[in-house]
Amino acid sequence: MTESFPASSQPLARRGLMFILSSPSGAGKTTIARKLLGEVQGIGMSVSVTTRPMRPGEVEGRDYHFVDQPTFDAMVENGEFLEWAKVFGNCYGTPKAQIKAGLKAGQDFLFDIDWQGTQQLYQRMETDVVRVFLLPPSISELEHRLRSRGTDSDTVIAARMERARFEISHWDGYDYVVINDDIASCYDKVLTILEAERMKRARQTGLVDFTRWLMQEPSEPA
Template identity: 75%
Template sequence: MVQPTPPSSDALHRRGLMFIMSSPSGAGKTTISRMLLEADPAIRLSVSATTRPMRPGEVDGKDYHFVTQGRFDEMVENEEFLEWAHVFGNSYGTPKAQVKAGLREGQDFLFDIDWQGTQQLYQKLETDVVRVFLLPPSIDELRRRLTGRGTDSAEVIAARMERARAEISHWDGYDYVVVNDDIDECFAKVREILHAERMKRARQTGLIGFVRELMRP
């Protein structure tokens, strides 16, 4: 019997995905994001543009693209963002070109954004988006974490708690919801979600050709 021709190396090409993690401040998305980037070389952080000042240790182009408000407004006007929002007096946005090009090449992107940005991305690129929301184990624990940082005043913490309740109210707009009671368990669940989403048939853009080869007489 004639054997099927082996598929080429790119036969099982996969379209990349946009892996969004949101949470109220203090619920752990920054920590989980950092762990995921360190553990998985196949995903990289989507670098946002922002008008907020650069903090010590941050690198322009790596942590954020730091721009003036005037430049940011110009980018909005030119429709250069997939999503953008004003948060705590600063502007944040996701540049469009680099993400769309990466997705076509099979690159996965990690997004650390709020529910407003998530909604905008989902409306524009629904099939490429995976939405994960992290919840704190309790509102008291969330307050304890924010206070424990020792970096914010009581007024800022109060504002963050108010915003946290508003953000939590949008939990049902996400595909997955994970309670971050234990950081290692939470991370393991997030990785499971990512692995499963990568294997979805709709993202395996090389499957049609591969299966046709298998079925050839």
């Protein structure tokens, strides 16, 4: 009997991917992201660099990489970010070196970003990016979800709804669009997308050696 291919006892080498989840506030993005991180092996949250002050309970390197504004500006100048943006007075950026090294090693990264950040990442890392947009089943249901939180004033909710309509208008900039009318069903669909994208031929870098081995392996005698 011929010797097994060395990779047969473990998954073939694979290039990682950048899995982006976007949605209007209240459409379920955070819930889906937490389930992926808690239940799926090989995927971790992308850790951004930020100028925002550290909040109680946050940990450097786990939640964010916290830097001051001059340091962040220098990183922008040196081209160290795949994408960056200023949000509510604070800057956030995705570190290029960390992501590229992880992708090469087969690590998948989960991104919770808006359509603008998605565009920037896709322009720079096109073949490594998978874009998923979550839609609510209706605008009225989205507003109901926001109000049921009981944390925002009518003014804040109105602003979130206006922002939601704007974000929804960019649905066609994504590879996949999933309607979240049921959280369990939505999660299953998102997980199916992730698993299918992991299996794409272009990402399975170990296939070249494996198929060469298959073609050269001698047949067993009859």
